[in-house]
Amino acid sequence: MTLADAPIVLAEWGVPEVARMTASFRTDWTMDAVRDWIAARLQPGANGIGCAIRRASDGRLIGSVGMGGNPPNLGYALGKEFWGQGYALEAARAFLTAAFAHNSTLDIVEAGVFDDNPASSRILTRLGFVRVGEGDCTSLARVEPAANSLYRLTRKAFGASQ
Numbered sequence: 592m593t594l595a596d597a598p599i600v601l602a603e604w605g606v607p608e609v610a611r612m613t614a615s616f617r618t619d620w621t622m623d624a625v626r627d628w629i630a631a632r633l634q635p636g637a638n639g640i641g642c643a644i645r646r647a648s649d650g651r652l653i654g655s656v657g658m659g660g661n662p663p664n665l666g667y668a669l670g671k672e673f674w675g676q677g678y679a680l681e682a683a684r685a686f687l688t689a690a691f692a693h694n695s696t697l698d699i700v701e702a703g704v705f706d707d708n709p710a711s712s713r714i715l716t717r718l719g720f721v722r723v724g725e726g727d728c729t730s731l732a733r734v735e736p737a738a739n740s741l742y743r744l745t746r747k748a749f750g751a752s753q
Contacts, residue, residue: 592632592643596652597625603670610732612708613668617731632657644669644682653678656686658700663690665702665744680714684753687718691746698746703728706738719752720744 601620603609610616617624632641632655639659644667646653654669656679667683691697702720704711705728712722720742728739 592629592641592652592655594626594629596643597622597629599652599670600629601625603672604668606671607732608671609668611730612705612711613666613732614703614728614730615666616668639663642682642686644678646673646678654682656682658686658690663697663700665700674710679711680717683714683718687744687749688753691749700744700749702742702744703739704742705730706740712740712742715742715744717752718744719748721748 601622604616605618605620605625607618610618615628620628632639639657641655641657641659643652644654644656645651653673654667656665656667658665665683665687667679667686669679687700690700700720702715704715706725716722721744722740723743724741726739726741727736729736
């Protein structure tokens with residue numbers, strides 16, 4: 592992702608339908624806030640690592656995928672017009688494949704999903720993640736904490752699911 596992607600991020604990821612399914616997207620973003628969000632993801636290691644999801648046919652930015660934290664937590668998002676087309680599954684699979692290949696000590700990846708986002712739960716399950724807990728999670732685009740499920744993926748389970 593580059594700072595030149597900020598207008599797309601602001602226009603397509605700051606909408607309520609997209610932002611409320613993430614912890615870090617906002618519906619009240621300003622262009623400066625979006626640029627700060629992108630800049631933080633351009634420094635691998637500081638906040639984890641994030642990657643742009645670009646459509647192969649034209650290079651258009653359609654989403655992002657990345658992970659950070661300890662244990663590493665996978666996150667991904669797509670602009671609404673790209674939902675249901677297999678992009679999230681394909682991008683998350685490619686990202687995890689590279690992450691496991693490049694980090695021999697990476698054995699567990701977690702992911703949290705708001706319970707009102709069953710499509711994301713299905714993606715994680717297809718990747719080999721297993722639901723291991725539940726709770727509430729906050730989102731910068733929600734007024735109150737919302738029900739959330741925690742999923743976990745082991746290196747072994749990911750290899751077996753591919």
